[in-house]
Amino acid sequence: xxxxAFLGEFEQMVLLAILKQGEHAFALEVRREIxxxxxxxxxxxxxxxxxxxxxxxxxxxxxxAEPTARRSGPLRRFTVTPEGVAALRTSRRxxxxxxxxxxxxxxxx
Amino acid sequence: xxxxAFLGEFEQMVLLAILKQGEHAFALEVRREIxxxxxxxxxxxxxxxxxxxxxxxxxxxxxxAEPTARRSGPLRRFTVTPEGVAALRTSRRxxxxxxxxxxxxxxxx
DNA sequence: ACGGTAGTGTCTACATCGTAGACTTATTCG
DNA sequence: CGAATAAGTCTACGATGTAGACACTACCGT
Numbered sequence: 001x002x003x004x005a006f007l008g009e010f011e012q013m014v015l016l017a018i019l020k021q022g023e024h025a026f027a028l029e030v031r032r033e034i035x036x037x038x039x040x041x042x043x044x045x046x047x048x049x050x051x052x053x054x055x056x057x058x059x060x061x062x063x064x065a066e067p068t069a070r071r072s073g074p075l076r077r078f079t080v081t082p083e084g085v086a087a088l089r090t091s092r093r094x095x096x097x098x099x100x101x102x103x104x105x106x107x108x109x
Numbered sequence: 110x111x112x113x114a115f116l117g118e119f120e121q122m123v124l125l126a127i128l129k130q131g132e133h134a135f136a137l138e139v140r141r142e143i144x145x146x147x148x149x150x151x152x153x154x155x156x157x158x159x160x161x162x163x164x165x166x167x168x169x170x171x172x173x174a175e176p177t178a179r180r181s182g183p184l185r186r187f188t189v190t191p192e193g194v195a196a197l198r199t200s201r202r203x204x205x206x207x208x209x210x211x212x213x214x215x216x217x218x
Numbered sequence: 219a220c221g222g223t224a225g226t227g228t229c230t231a232c233a234t235c236g237t238a239g240a241c242t243t244a245t246t247c248g
Numbered sequence: 249c250g251a252a253t254a255a256g257t258c259t260a261c262g263a264t265g266t267a268g269a270c271a272c273t274a275c276c277g278t
Contacts, residue, residue: 008235008264009118009200016207019214027255038203046237048256053235075255085214091118092208092215094147098125099201105128105194106201117235117264136226155266157227162264184226222277228270235264242257248250 007059007091013038014050015059015084024063024077027051051078059084114166114196121200122147123159124168124193133172133186136160160187168193 007015017033018025031042054060062076080088099106116124126142127134140151163169171185189197208215 006234006265007118009116009204010236012204013207016204016211019211020207034207037206040203043238044256045239045258049258050236052257089215092204094149095118095121095125095201095204097146098122098129098143102125102128106198115236115263119265152267153227154229154268158229159265161228220278222275224273224275226272226274228272230267230269232267233265235262237262238260240257240259242255244254246251246253248252 007087008050010046011050011054011059012088012091014047014054015080015088018060018078018080019085023079024065025079026065027076027078030078054084057083059087114192114199116168116196116200117159119155120159120163120168121197123156123163124189124197127169127187127189128194132188133174134188135174135184135186139187163193166192168196 013034014030017030017037020033021029027047031047034040034042051060051062055062059081060078061081062078065075065077122143123139126139126146129142130138136156140156143149143151160169160171164171168190169187170190171187174184174186
């Protein structure tokens, strides 16, 4: 994979939300996870566009699942690849290092 | 301030690096701080462009300083505003919440 | 003194990421 | 059947990330 495995912040959130749902997460649950954790609305467009980009980077994979209720079309279940986990780690470390020593700032308000 | 106080990842890094340098940080030192912490090159263009955008958002302020050595033109010293600190906190919390419970993933490699 | 070199900062241009909303297709309910 | 609902696709555009060429000034060596 390209060494330029940079991840945007929203991309990180999507990856993390998938991981939190355990293997083979469903879209709806992932979106809900992000909305609750980040306290912000996530539109379908934003969500799927980001998911597609992550797939193109090889950080996410998905498989179809059988429809279960009130749905149609292909139902996807997502998984984060090892590359995705590695990229996540890299991004986190960079920020952690910078935050190091400034943690007091993170506590207030 | 606008509710749209979103910060990109690089913007966060710039803000944090300024804070780490203490009040009135110099550009060179801030850049170096980022390069060392994130292990990546930071071009002048990327750096100043981001700084200007942060200033427009009211998250960074700067003042001129007297030249000290081997320099020319206006020498700037940067400061993060309270709004900047608040935005930083918000961004951090969103990701922290998502990382919560996945910390094992951050440790390996 | 003069050109080379280095330290700042500006400007332009483009790639990538973030985001909304309309559109499509298919299922359930009345 | 038609209305309401759900999952996913597509298009388009604004916000961020990033590089490199320019311009200006100060120091150095010859």
